[in-house]
Amino acid sequence: MIEIRGLSKIFRTGGDPVHAVDNVSLSIGEREFFVLLGLSGSGKTTLLRSIAGLEKPESGEIRLGDRVVNSAERGIFIPPSDRGVGMVFQSYAVWPHMTVFDNIAFPLLNRRGRLPRAQVRERVRHALELVQLSGLEDRPAPMLSGGQQQRVALARALAVEPQVLLMDEPLSNLDARLREEVRDEIKALSQKLGVTVFYVTHDQVEAMALADTVAVMSHGKILQTGPAQAVYDRPVDRSVGEFLGSMNELEGRVDADGRVVTGVGSLACGLLPQEGDPGGEALVGVRPNDVYVSVAATGRENEFPARVESRVFLGDIVAYQLSVNGTAISCKTTVSEPAFDPGANVHVRFPRDKLKVFAR
Amino acid sequence: MTAGNTTLQDLDTAPRLLPRLGRVDWSQTLIVGVAVAAAATIVILLGLIVWMSLRTGVPAQPSPYTLENYHTLLSDPYNYEVLGTTLAFALVTIAVAVPSGAVFAWLLERTDLPGKTAAATLLSMGILIPTFLKAMGWVFLLHPRIGALNLFLVRVVGLESSPFNIATVVGMGFVQGITLAPVAYVMVAAALRRMNPALVEAAAVHGVGIVRSLLRVELPLVWPAILSVMIWLFTIAIAAFDVPAVIGMTNNIFTFSTALYFMVNPAEGLPQYGLSGAFGTIMIGLSLFLMIPYFAALRHSHRYQIISGKGYQTRPIELGRWRLLGWGALLLYVLLAVVLPLVSMLWASLLPYMQAPSWRALASLSLERYTSVFVDDALITSGLNTLFLMFAVPTAILFFSAAISWVVTRSRLRGRMVLDAIAFLPHPVPNLLFALAIAYLALVVSHVVPLYGSIHLLVLAYTLVWIGFGTRTLNSNMLQVHRELEEAAQVGGASALRIVRKIIVPLIRPGLVYVWIWTSLLAYRELTMAVLLSSPENQVISTFIWGEWTGGGLGDAATAGILMVVIMSPLVAGFWTVARRQLDVAES
Numbered sequence: 001m002i003e004i005r006g007l008s009k010i011f012r013t014g015g016d017p018v019h020a021v022d023n024v025s026l027s028i029g030e031r032e033f034f035v036l037l038g039l040s041g042s043g044k045t046t047l048l049r050s051i052a053g054l055e056k057p058e059s060g061e062i063r064l065g066d067r068v069v070n071s072a073e074r075g076i077f078i079p080p081s082d083r084g085v086g087m088v089f090q091s092y093a094v095w096p097h098m099t100v101f102d103n104i105a106f107p108l109l110n111r112r113g114r115l116p117r118a119q120v121r122e123r124v125r126h127a128l129e130l131v132q133l134s135g136l137e138d139r140p141a142p143m144l145s146g147g148q149q150q151r152v153a154l155a156r157a158l159a160v161e162p163q164v165l166l167m168d169e170p171l172s173n174l175d176a177r178l179r180e181e182v183r184d185e186i187k188a189l190s191q192k193l194g195v196t197v198f199y200v201t202h203d204q205v206e207a208m209a210l211a212d213t214v215a216v217m218s219h220g221k222i223l224q225t226g227p228a229q230a231v232y233d234r235p236v237d238r239s240v241g242e243f244l245g246s247m248n249e250l251e252g253r254v255d256a257d258g259r260v261v262t263g264v265g266s267l268a269c270g271l272l273p274q275e276g277d278p279g280g281e282a283l284v285g286v287r288p289n290d291v292y293v294s295v296a297a298t299g300r301e302n303e304f305p306a307r308v309e310s311r312v313f314l315g316d317i318v319a320y321q322l323s324v325n326g327t328a329i330s331c332k333t334t335v336s337e338p339a340f341d342p343g344a345n346v347h348v349r350f351p352r353d354k355l356k357v358f359a360r
Numbered sequence: 361m362t363a364g365n366t367t368l369q370d371l372d373t374a375p376r377l378l379p380r381l382g383r384v385d386w387s388q389t390l391i392v393g394v395a396v397a398a399a400a401t402i403v404i405l406l407g408l409i410v411w412m413s414l415r416t417g418v419p420a421q422p423s424p425y426t427l428e429n430y431h432t433l434l435s436d437p438y439n440y441e442v443l444g445t446t447l448a449f450a451l452v453t454i455a456v457a458v459p460s461g462a463v464f465a466w467l468l469e470r471t472d473l474p475g476k477t478a479a480a481t482l483l484s485m486g487i488l489i490p491t492f493l494k495a496m497g498w499v500f501l502l503h504p505r506i507g508a509l510n511l512f513l514v515r516v517v518g519l520e521s522s523p524f525n526i527a528t529v530v531g532m533g534f535v536q537g538i539t540l541a542p543v544a545y546v547m548v549a550a551a552l553r554r555m556n557p558a559l560v561e562a563a564a565v566h567g568v569g570i571v572r573s574l575l576r577v578e579l580p581l582v583w584p585a586i587l588s589v590m591i592w593l594f595t596i597a598i599a600a601f602d603v604p605a606v607i608g609m610t611n612n613i614f615t616f617s618t619a620l621y622f623m624v625n626p627a628e629g630l631p632q633y634g635l636s637g638a639f640g641t642i643m644i645g646l647s648l649f650l651m652i653p654y655f656a657a658l659r660h661s662h663r664y665q666i667i668s669g670k671g672y673q674t675r676p677i678e679l680g681r682w683r684l685l686g687w688g689a690l691l692l693y694v695l696l697a698v699v700l701p702l703v704s705m706l707w708a709s710l711l712p713y714m715q716a717p718s719w720r721a722l723a724s725l726s727l728e729r730y731t732s733v734f735v736d737d738a739l740i741t742s743g744l745n746t747l748f749l750m751f752a753v754p755t756a757i758l759f760f761s762a763a764i765s766w767v768v769t770r771s772r773l774r775g776r777m778v779l780d781a782i783a784f785l786p787h788p789v790p791n792l793l794f795a796l797a798i799a800y801l802a803l804v805v806s807h808v809v810p811l812y813g814s815i816h817l818l819v820l821a822y823t824l825v826w827i828g829f830g831t832r833t834l835n836s837n838m839l840q841v842h843r844e845l846e847e848a849a850q851v852g853g854a855s856a857l858r859i860v861r862k863i864i865v866p867l868i869r870p871g872l873v874y875v876w877i878w879t880s881l882l883a884y885r886e887l888t889m890a891v892l893l894s895s896p897e898n899q900v901i902s903t904f905i906w907g908e909w910t911g912g913g914l915g916d917a918a919t920a921g922i923l924m925v926v927i928m929s930p931l932v933a934g935f936w937t938v939a940r941r942q943l944d945v946a947e948s
């Protein structure tokens with residue numbers, strides 16, 4: 001549905017030119033929920049705005065469906081108003097001089113091939129129903145709460161029945177509880193309507209909860225793309241791994257048997273990095289919730305005796321600080337598991353398929 | 361606790377007004393005193409206008425209180441005519457200034473017009489030429505009897521009568537509108553910059569074309585701001601003196617300011633101070649009343665500014681071939697605002713008498729006027745007086761407005777916002793009235809202090825009227841200085857004056873420089889108040905030229921005008937460049 005080939009956008013406003021988007025290629029399928037994840041300033045917004053036509057890239061090509069909307073090489077640039085996308089802005093951009101109804105109806109009444117009034121009314125009603133704002137039609141936009149404005153922005157984007165829905169950190173201005181609620185609604189709605197979604201965020205939890213596919217972006221480049229779970233479990237490098245969640249990092253060396261010798265001990269690992277030949281340096285990453293703790297040894301591989309150094313209750317999870325052969329390891333378990341007291345001698349186990357090995 | 365130590369309580373009530381035993385911060389009292397003195401003078405002068413309106417006869421003589429002046433004023437149909445002319449003039453002014461200012465603001469803020477820095481400079485170039493000179497330039501160009509273009513069309517081309525007449529309400533409004541367009545530009549541009557660009561992008565993304573989005577989204581959103589600009593310019597136009605005086609009086613068209621001027625300087629008979637006081641009081645009422653819709657519109661426009669989380673620049677609209685039209689409009693503006701008035705004034709200054717442009721006229725061009733005007737002692741004295749004002753006035757303004765701003769933003773003095781409001785008063789109230797009140801006051805006290813006709817009266821009038829400009833700029837500057845920086849010094853036991861000198865002044869220096877330079881430029885341009893307070897001893901360049909002009913020496917007035925522009929331009933342009941840079945520093 002969205003095909004991006006070799007896209008680059010350079011900003012040259014004083015000082016050094018900024019390669020906001022640097023030779024990015026992406027392919028996003030129909031009905032896919034695609035989440036672009038990256039640190040602040042990594043170029044996410046610029047990429048999204050390029051798809052919308054709000055930025056004009058220096059090179060590369062963008063296709064929406066079977067239409068080339070942007071090709072720097074062929075001199076094609078379809079203006080935003082003719083791209084047929086819907087967009088939810090971070091600031092919502094709900095027009096403050098209009099009512100809720102007018103906000104949603106305005107594009108329908110003022111675009112090319114505009115709809116007859118009766119049909120517009122029906123579309124607005126339907127869109128408001130989808131975002132659960134029925135009955136607020138005549139409310140002036142400034143008299144809405146942040147969450148309601150967010151929903152109006154979503155209804156406006158959906159009412160044009162776009163093939164592609166673009167969202168730039170739509171939840172970042174909501175408070176934490178509302179954020180989860182709206183997040184789940186967005187997911188449900190996108191599935192129900194079968195729309196292709198291009199969603200930008202810097203929150204990895206949000207990304208994991210929403211995405212069919214995630215892409216991790218840094219300094220204008222896409223580092224990794226894939227199904228959310230796969231990227232989480234098998235990050236291509238240390239920076240992607242760190243970005244998606246905290247990780248215990250163990251430095252070591254690959255030995256002749258293909259095991260990695262670390263401060264904790266010798267670990268049997270799943271996939272070795274390409275250049276992980278014997279004698280090569282490697283880094284093993286393991287997420288705190290992939291570290292298993294038990295009092296008695298189970299006798300399975302990658303198990304080591306350990307000592308509980310400290311314990312913190314974090315609501316529904318318990319975080320431990322462990323010492324394994326003098327190496328500090330953090331570990332998280334759910335409260336339903338048995339709790340261990342600080343000072344207790346326990347066993348930790350690192351399941352082979354949860355270990356991520358990177359070249360150093 | 362020994363005297364001189366600072367307690368926690370001191371920190372809390374920052375600048376105290378009731379000094380406790382053992383520690384009196386006199387410097388604080390001094391600052392408050394300066395601020396209150398300035399504000400009190402403003403109020404007294406306004407009160408004086410009202411007082412004048414209730415008296416008859418000559419200033420220093422006793423008079424019963426009476427409403428007779430109002431009766432005389434309101435029963436004379438001529439005064440309604442003047443009011444009507446004033447309103448029509450103001451409306452034409454707005455109709456010219458606001459649309460052109462708004463178009464330029466949109467071009468510079470929203471499109472990819474090339475050479476924006478140059479464009480902005482061109483738009484602000486008009487400041488280099490005082491308004492009364494521009495008005496004179498237009499008379500030399502389009503007056504039915506002496507306008508060069510009219511003479512050319514009648515004598516050379518052979519039309520039966522002069523096709524153009526600048527000496528009409530519409531002509532005057534046009535000239536006034538042209539000189540105020542940059543003000544409208546600055547104000548609308550600021551409103552566009554405050555607007556969340558995503559509001560316009562949201563229209564584009566959802567299929568709305570540029571024109572519709574401009575008309576249905578962008579324009580309604582800046583409309584409250586535009587409305588406030590209109591009201592603001594309206595108050596300026598109804599008080600304007602230069603254009604009605606220079607252009608209107610050649611054809612007996614009078615607006616409020618010029619009518620008032622003739623009440624005080626009648627061709628025959630005694631000055632009618634009582635009547636002018638009544639007229640002034642009514643105009644004060646009108647201007648203050650206009651502030652209600654002005655502030656309402658301003659509040660509305662600020663409510664529309666939903667600030668986006670991250671400021672970003674939106675991609676400018678590509679003008680393509682239309683950019684030529686954009687630059688065409690800009691150059692046309694410069695032609696009308698600067699080039700044509702200057703050229704026609706130059707033309708008039710080089711001719712022995714007004715002639716149509718022709719070979720014969722070209723042959724009679726000479727620098728004779730320049731050699732005679734230039735050695736005129738009166739012009740040299742006037743020039744020195746103007747220079748004096750350009751240094752004395754801004755310095756006094758900094759002194760008083762810094763004191764007021766300090767009290768308003770830094771102290772917890774009760775009623776400090778009243779000070780702020782009073783400093784703002786001279787903005788909407790016609791400036792002419794302050795000069796009138798000062799002239800009247802000088803007459804009343806003339807046998808005690810012989811101030812009448814002194815240059816210091818000009819300093820007083822200019823300073824009081826423009827203090828509001830200083831406080832508005834300095835308020836926002838001072839608010840940006842974090843309170844803790846000051847408190848740190850307080851803990852160290854520094855006095856208020858010392859804190860102002862050592863901490864606040866260095867931190868807000870760009871703002872101070874900007875205010876100083878800007879008010880200096882205003883002093884350079886000012887004619888209105890100078891004319892009302894003028895006497896042979898306190899002539900400035902503007903009143904010198906005005907004297908030549910009203911005395912029939914049009915050519916000599918033009919010559920002095922050209923000399924004023926040529927000699928002062930390097931200084932003024934230098935000032936202007938520094939001021940712009942300081943403003944950039946202050947904003948960054």
Ligand SMILES: Nc1ncnc2c1ncn2[C@@H]1O[C@H](COP(=O)(O)OP(=O)(O)OP(=O)(O)O)[C@@H](O)[C@H]1O
Nearest residue numbers: 011013018020039040041042043044045046202673
């Ligand atoms: N209009 C612009 N002019 C100049 N530089 C820009 C502009 N817009 C973005 N940039 C720069 O391009 C880079 C990418 O910016 P972008 O807004 O795409 O980042 P982002 O990933 O969306 O960040 P965030 O998470 O903070 O929103 C940044 O270095 C930014 O400073």
Ligand SMILES: [Mg+2]
Nearest residue numbers: 044045046168
């Ligand atoms: Mg962003």
